[in-house]
Amino acid sequence: MSYQVIARKWRPKTFEDVVGQDHVVKTMRNAIEQNRLAQAYLLCGPRGTGKTTLARIFAKALNCEKGPTIHPCCECNNCKEIDAGNSMDVVEIDGASNNKVEDVHQKILETINFAPISGKFKIYYIDEVHMLTNQAFNALLKTIEEPPAHARFIFATTEADKVIGTIVSRCQRFDLRRIAIPEISGQLRKISDAEGITIDDDAIFALARGADGGMRDAESALDQIISYTGSNITEQDVLGVFGLVSREAIEGIAEAVLTSDIPRIINLIATLDGSGKDLRRLTAELIAHFRNILIYIQMGGYDPSLNLTDAQIETLKKQAALTNTAAVLSVTENLIELDGKLRLSLSPRILLETALIRSAKSASVVDLEKILKKLTSLKLELGGGDAATTASPVRQSIASTTPPPAPAAATPIAPAPAAATPIAPAPATPKPQAPATLSYSAPAAAPQRNDFYQQQRPIIEEQPKQEKSQLDDLESDIALRKRVEKNPLVQEVLSKFGGAIRGVKK
Numbered sequence: 001m002s003y004q005v006i007a008r009k010w011r012p013k014t015f016e017d018v019v020g021q022d023h024v025v026k027t028m029r030n031a032i033e034q035n036r037l038a039q040a041y042l043l044c045g046p047r048g049t050g051k052t053t054l055a056r057i058f059a060k061a062l063n064c065e066k067g068p069t070i071h072p073c074c075e076c077n078n079c080k081e082i083d084a085g086n087s088m089d090v091v092e093i094d095g096a097s098n099n100k101v102e103d104v105h106q107k108i109l110e111t112i113n114f115a116p117i118s119g120k121f122k123i124y125y126i127d128e129v130h131m132l133t134n135q136a137f138n139a140l141l142k143t144i145e146e147p148p149a150h151a152r153f154i155f156a157t158t159e160a161d162k163v164i165g166t167i168v169s170r171c172q173r174f175d176l177r178r179i180a181i182p183e184i185s186g187q188l189r190k191i192s193d194a195e196g197i198t199i200d201d202d203a204i205f206a207l208a209r210g211a212d213g214g215m216r217d218a219e220s221a222l223d224q225i226i227s228y229t230g231s232n233i234t235e236q237d238v239l240g241v242f243g244l245v246s247r248e249a250i251e252g253i254a255e256a257v258l259t260s261d262i263p264r265i266i267n268l269i270a271t272l273d274g275s276g277k278d279l280r281r282l283t284a285e286l287i288a289h290f291r292n293i294l295i296y297i298q299m300g301g302y303d304p305s306l307n308l309t310d311a312q313i314e315t316l317k318k319q320a321a322l323t324n325t326a327a328v329l330s331v332t333e334n335l336i337e338l339d340g341k342l343r344l345s346l347s348p349r350i351l352l353e354t355a356l357i358r359s360a361k362s363a364s365v366v367d368l369e370k371i372l373k374k375l376t377s378l379k380l381e382l383g384g385g386d387a388a389t390t391a392s393p394v395r396q397s398i399a400s401t402t403p404p405p406a407p408a409a410a411t412p413i414a415p416a417p418a419a420a421t422p423i424a425p426a427p428a429t430p431k432p433q434a435p436a437t438l439s440y441s442a443p444a445a446a447p448q449r450n451d452f453y454q455q456q457r458p459i460i461e462e463q464p465k466q467e468k469s470q471l472d473d474l475e476s477d478i479a480l481r482k483r484v485e486k487n488p489l490v491q492e493v494l495s496k497f498g499g500a501i502r503g504v505k506k
Contacts (some may be wrong), residue, residue: 007219010191012053013074013083015061019187019215020179021050027174028058029070037062038172040144040153042129044160045176048214051156054176055125056082058154059090063119078119089119095128095157104136109143112151122151129155130162137164144170178213181205182307187215188222197226202235202247205309209285210244243278250285251315253356254293257331258322260360269353279348280339287335294328296320330362 012018015025024043031037041058043051060072060079072079081087093107108124116122126132144153144167155171157163185201185208192199207225211218221242229237239246249272256264272282292306296316302308308316338355342348 005220006191006195006223007216010187010219012050012057014072015057015070018050018054018057020183021054021176024054024174024176027172028054028061032061032068032070035068037068037152039147039151040155040171042160042163042168042171042173043154043156043176044173045158046178046213047158048211048216048218049176049179050215051176052125052127055154055156056090059087059121059123059125062121062123062152063087063089063116068120087119089116089121090123090125093124093126095126095131099132099136101133101135101139104132104139109139112143113148116150120150122148123154124151125154125156127156128158129167130157130159134164137167141166141170179215180213180307181208184208184211184213184215184218188218191219191222195226197222197231197233199233200235201309203233203238205247206235206238206242206244210238210242243276243281245272245277245282245285247312250282250289251319253286254289255319255322257356257360258319258327262357262360265356265360266353269349269356273349279352280342283335283339283342283352287332287339290328290332290335292316293320293323294325294332297323297325297328327362331359334359334362 015029018025043054045051057072060067060074060082061070062068063078063082064072065076065078066073074080074083078087078089082090085092091107091111093103098104098107112122112124114122143151147153153171155163155167160168160173160175185204188199188204188207191197192204203225207218207221210221221238225233225238225241228241235246238244249268253265253268255261256268269279273279292308292312293316295303295306297320302313302316306313306316334355338351341351345351
């Protein structure tokens with residue numbers, strides 16, 4: 001028998017073998033057990049995440065001689081034919097090369113009414129279904145919505161947004177996720193042990209990291225590195241063949257950025273560029289590393305969602321102690337901006353060095369919040385004042401040039417009767433006119449007055465004094481306002497925000 005590549009040899013045969021797609025596996029198994037089979041399923045996800053594998057396992061579960069069952073035997077003729085891709089009851093169609101209305105009519109519409117030959121269902125699997133034309137999609141609408149009882153459809157695509165909505169609404173949609181690095185590493189370890197390959201953990205981690213969430217990519221890379229080195233594989237072999245950057249190099253660059261060690265940054269980039277490393281991939285790895293540092297800082301420690309080894313967690317702990325949130329955010333923003341520029345650049349090394357130097361400079365700048373907290377604590381230690389008075393230098397400057405406000409006197413105070421003399425109720429009290437000047441002279445007392453005047457005399461004599469006090473307070477307020485407006489800080493605020501303040505007053 002001819003050699004079979006690892007990706008095909010180790011393709012999962014049952015639901016239990018599928019890695020990293022538990023949500024899809026659980027739904028499909030429950031549908032079979034509860035006899036709630038939909039007429040169409042849409043599998044969406046990146047390459048190498050198991051779309052075709054799940055479609056074939058689902059087809060075996062339906063057409064196995066013991067089925068429908070969640071445990072296909074993989075020994076009967078139906079299961080073997082489906083695994084080999086030559087079953088008469090499971091029609092696999094490449095949507096990229098059969099995307100016209102004529103292809104849909106010939107391969108689906110003209111054959112769907114025929115009963116299955118050996119299985120219980122006739123299953124149509126269309127890979128890269130987004131490549132079909134709109135006319136081909138529309139030709140399928142009625143059949144997908146009301147297919148014969150023995151027919152089932154399974155669609156797979158890497159670009160779900162290109163599938164028209166009328167097709168999606170007739171399907172049960174499953175979004176396959178990128179497989180996590182620990183899960184890929186575990187599967188690669190299982191394959192290596194079974195194949196008799198000696199490979200260290202760092203090499204497996206490098207392969208999993210370079211696969212970008214695709215199991216098939218990782219298995220193909222493992223197959224290639226075995227052909228290159230034989231049965232003994234180290235991390236340096238993997239890095240040399242695929243142009244990857246070692247974990248130590250990434251952590252070294254990150255530490256140099258956080259400590260503003262610019263000569264070390266330049267030397268590391270020169271070494272990596274000289275050895276032919278992909279600088280754009282290096283940028284993506286640095287973004288992921290600083291993202292892990294940011295999460296570590298915000299969570300106050302290691303978060304299990306990061307899926308890192310013990311050595312990586314220890315490195316994160318050390319580097320998180322060297323920086324703060326503002327610095328990490330600044331570095332990450334610089335690297336994200338750099339990643340967009342590298343795609344069209346003819347000199348990626350220059351752009352990378354410039355971005356890392358700028359990041360190192362920004363990482364060494366202490367954020368304003370930390371400075372204010374430090375100043376406040378120092379003032380409290382030296383002067384013994386409270387934080388409210390020491391935290392705002394602008395408030396202190398205004399307070400130093402502005403006298404304490406006088407008691408409010410804008411609202412006139414109604415005159416009160418003297419406490420010593422009882423006052424009899426009067427029918428009406430004439431309201432005196434405001435004097436024209438600030439001085440007021442009480443009227444001369446007449447030698448004889450009637451009883452009514454004697455009762456109202458204390459009130460009449462008290463009103464001029466109150467009005468004079470109100471005028472004095474008003475002049476004090478005007479003088480205070482002039483002194484405040486002459487303050488330099490107040491003038492600066494008025495020059496910038498005067499229009500907005502006048503608008504609020506209106």
